[in-house]
Amino acid sequence: MTHPHAASRPTQAVILAGGQGSRLRPYTDDRPKPMVEIPGTGTPIIGHQLAWLADEGVTDVVISCGHLAEVLQDWLQSADLPVRVTTVVESEPLGRGGGLRFAAAHLPHPDLPWYATNGDIWTRFSLREMADFHTERDAMATLALARPRIPWGAVKTDGFGHITDFIEAPPSTFEINAGVYVFSPAFADLLPERGDHERTTFPHLARQRRLAGFPIPHGAYWRAIDTAKDLTEAAKELASLSR
Numbered sequence: 001m002t003h004p005h006a007a008s009r010p011t012q013a014v015i016l017a018g019g020q021g022s023r024l025r026p027y028t029d030d031r032p033k034p035m036v037e038i039p040g041t042g043t044p045i046i047g048h049q050l051a052w053l054a055d056e057g058v059t060d061v062v063i064s065c066g067h068l069a070e071v072l073q074d075w076l077q078s079a080d081l082p083v084r085v086t087t088v089v090e091s092e093p094l095g096r097g098g099g100l101r102f103a104a105a106h107l108p109h110p111d112l113p114w115y116a117t118n119g120d121i122w123t124r125f126s127l128r129e130m131a132d133f134h135t136e137r138d139a140m141a142t143l144a145l146a147r148p149r150i151p152w153g154a155v156k157t158d159g160f161g162h163i164t165d166f167i168e169a170p171p172s173t174f175e176i177n178a179g180v181y182v183f184s185p186a187f188a189d190l191l192p193e194r195g196d197h198e199r200t201t202f203p204h205l206a207r208q209r210r211l212a213g214f215p216i217p218h219g220a221y222w223r224a225i226d227t228a229k230d231l232t233e234a235a236k237e238l239a240s241l242s243r
Contacts, residue, residue, distance in 0.1 A: 008135045010113045010115050011060065012061070012112065014062045014103040015063045016100065016116065018032070018064050018065055018069075018099060032071060034120065049117060049119070049122075051082055052127075053115065064088050065088070088103055094193070097198070097200065097201060098193055110188070114185075115183075117180045118179035120226060121222070123178070131182050133212065140184050141187050141210070142182040143213050144178040144179070146175065147172050147216075148172055152169070153166055154166070154167045177198070179224060190205070223237070
């Protein structure tokens, strides 16, 4: 029996892969951030993303490139890809919102919903569940929400100022934008031609109650690969997961 929302689950996606990745140097001196390899896997971040999207029913992906685009395009041509990929290159920096709008214009089905993800996110959770959540709330856009671990040890105290416990790297009490999205077809027209949609389009939709937040299920893996430390942490986590 098919799920009632199955028809509204996206089969197309955009990956924003144009960032400089300056905090990941020296890894990004000769490649864009999504081409940085997750240690121990032999596969760059974007390879993991394409495999995940394919597993979630996506057939077509538009990749927006910028910094060292040719390195990414060469890899895409040589790799055995699980989806159809189109690359678009911004001739000038358009900002995140402008870049998203530019890439969305190249989706094969502009009249259907689509996923988007930042090119530095390594994660695994059910996009189908997120798409159903989006449909049930009649949202224009849905953001995945993560609770990243605080990089410091936390301290608990009682009401008298006595320390009662130490907790190593606890999850944050705040949810953050996890860099994975579901968008309704009309969303692309709301994006700025250039600039940052997170300061314009998203707050506007939130005021209209058309912006939903999907908490990534407890226990699902999520990490933004932003610094060299994130790479080594990801490799450690991968080793412990495969034990």
